[in-house]
Amino acid sequence: MKIKTKQKLTKEWFIELQNIICGNIEQLEKEYGSNIKFKKNKWKHGEFRTINGEVIEKGGVAFSNVIGKFPKKFAKNIPGTKNNTNFWSSGVSAVLHPKNPRVPAMHFNTRFICTKKSWFGGGMDVTPCLVDKNEKKYLHNELKKMCDMHNKKYYSKYKKWCDQYFYLPHRQELRGIGGIFFDYKMDNWEKDFLFIKDVGTTFANIVNKITKKKMFKKWTKKEKNIQLLKRGRYVEFNLLYDRGTKFGLNSGGNPEAILMSMPPTAKWK
DSSP states (O other): OOHHHHHHHHHHHHHHHHHHHHHHHHHHHHHHTOOOOOEEEEETTEEEEEEOOSSEEEEEEEEEEEEEEOOHHHHTTSTTOSSOOEEEEEEEEEEEEESSTTSOEEEEEEEEEESSSEEEEEEEEEEOSSOOHHHHHHHHHHHHHHHHTTOTTHHHHHHHHHHHHSEETTTTEESSSOEEEEEEEOSOHHHHHHHHHHHHHHHHHHHHHHHHHHTTSOOOHHHHHHHHHHHHHHHHHHHHTOHHHHHHHHTTOOHHHHGGGSOSSOOOO
């Protein structure tokens, strides 16, 4: 299959997935009684959508398709850029910060990047501020089920990668309860693309299940304070370590779309 065809198919899927995730969130808002919808923000390389709802206090779902050149210094870390720093990239990302502290923050992204080489990357993770062992068990069961349909080795490999990646060294703590994370996936394009699609639909289903279960639960001022402190950790990770933030800012991405992952409010002791 030609690279142009691969690019077209992945781009179309990322646009479709953005619609699926946004549609699901708007349905949750409707069920809650708020009927608040995403605001669409178009720019030259895609569209990022934001919502400030009663269920999702601040959420962003962004689609991008950027073609350009990497800065030479940054390109040294990117496969396939030794003699040519040109790239094509497309992806979709979602960050959801709920109003109710009983509902965890959820993050997801998948991307397809082409230089002289081409690969998929992405993942998802869940960051609660209150302990819920059943929620953690549900998340990892769903991810293992999905991964096992593609390769029995994926779950343990990508779970470990996620735990290592979403770690704050200066705090010596994990950001949340984990998930899966992968990069430089260039084994078999057709199989990898099917996996990428499954990762996206699985995230959409997990968001629905977790949020529906908890969005009507009562919460206290103390619990909200715990949530705000946990959001502070989220900010620290995204600004200090997040690979997606660095990639976006170094590849001509829209700063507003890249930094939409920041929570609406946060707190530090």
